[in-house]
Amino acid sequence: MGLLAQVIPLPFTWKLAAGAIGLLIVGLMLAALYAKGRSDGSAACQAAVARAVVKQQEADKALSDKLLNAQRQALDSIHGQAMTALQRISSAPVTDTCGETMREASKAVRALLAPSAAK
Numbered sequence: 001m002g003l004l005a006q007v008i009p010l011p012f013t014w015k016l017a018a019g020a021i022g023l024l025i026v027g028l029m030l031a032a033l034y035a036k037g038r039s040d041g042s043a044a045c046q047a048a049v050a051r052a053v054v055k056q057q058e059a060d061k062a063l064s065d066k067l068l069n070a071q072r073q074a075l076d077s078i079h080g081q082a083m084t085a086l087q088r089i090s091s092a093p094v095t096d097t098c099g100e101t102m103r104e105a106s107k108a109v110r111a112l113l114a115p116s117a118a119k
Contacts, residue, residue: 082112
């Protein structure tokens with residue numbers, strides 16, 4: 001302290017020491033408030049992320065339900081077509097050749113497998 005006192009003569013007083021300690025305490029309090037604000041902001045951010053995740057999961061579930069219902073309807077439609085074709089083939093007259101029955105079966109299979117039937 002001797003070198004500093006020679007360069008800048010500072011009289012040591014209790015007022016100066018109390019002021020320095022007071023500034024230090026105020027600084028520490030401001031730092032604590034800043035850290036608390038950052039942690040509160042972090043918690044708010046995490047809560048917002050959690051809400052966004054739940055919202056996205058609900059949207060995904062709604063879309064999945066919609067797609068599954070559309071797929072179920074398409075499968076029911078194809079099943080209905082297949083049962084109609086099976087009924088026509090089963091009720092075809094029995095012969096010792098495969099002409100009429102085979103032609104009917106081929107038409108039914110082509111109709112089921114055609115790209116327009118998938119839509």
